[in-house]
Amino acid sequence: MGFSVGFVAGFVGVLALCHAANSTTQYKGLLKITEDDFSGPPFNVVVELIVGLVLCTWAAITVPGIFLSIHPHSDDNR
Amino acid sequence: MAGHGESEKKSSDAVNDLQTFRAENLQSNMKVIYYSRTFLSIIGGVIAGILGFTGLTGFVFYFLMMAITSVALIAKAKFSIHTYFDSWNRVLLDGFLGGLMSFVLFWTFAYDIVHIF
Numbered sequence A: 001m002g003f004s005v006g007f008v009a010g011f012v013g014v015l016a017l018c019h020a021a022n023s024t025t026q027y028k029g030l031l032k033i034t035e036d037d038f039s040g041p042p043f044n045v046v047v048e049l050i051v052g053l054v055l056c057t058w059a060a061i062t063v064p065g066i067f068l069s070i071h072p073h074s075d076d077n078r
Numbered sequence B: 001m002a003g004h005g006e007s008e009k010k011s012s013d014a015v016n017d018l019q020t021f022r023a024e025n026l027q028s029n030m031k032v033i034y035y036s037r038t039f040l041s042i043i044g045g046v047i048a049g050i051l052g053f054t055g056l057t058g059f060v061f062y063f064l065m066m067a068i069t070s071v072a073l074i075a076k077a078k079f080s081i082h083t084y085f086d087s088w089n090r091v092l093l094d095g096f097l098g099g100l101m102s103f104v105l106f107w108t109f110a111y112d113i114v115h116i117f
Helices: A005-034 A043-062 B023-051 B056-076 B088-092 B096-116
Strands: none
Touching: A005 A043, A005 B023, A005 B096, A043 B023, A043 B056, B023 B056, B023 B088, B023 B096, B056 B088, B056 B096
């Protein structure tokens, strides 16, 4: 199928998720030094996760293929 | 007219379209739904692990992810479900529990990587 736009979007979304995971790990290391509790990842990580989710959702909808009509007489050139 | 690759379930009745439909297209559509749901379950699991959800919160997040997936699939079908599927249940419920297994697997995996190691 080649490198369609949806495929690239999914790849970038997964990269965003990995980067967010890395940032959260570093944030937790920082919390361990200052001995605070982990109440949630920092705001920019949450934004990055949402962006990654949107990209991956778009990739999940466009990459697997299109819907084909199940009516027997409505397709073109069938 | 039998040699054109159509697979009809019952004898042709041109008036009632629900009686005959293309089974291979329906199967192809079901496969598309399955791939989409599985991929988004995995992504949802990774996000739940990163955010540090535990217990019931994680499962609530899974239901939220599946709701988003259902809405996205219905939008992909341009809101006319009966053109592509024979019942609403296929779009809304199919693949729900299978995705749950993948979700829990990647949720545990991501949570361990980010929060424990």
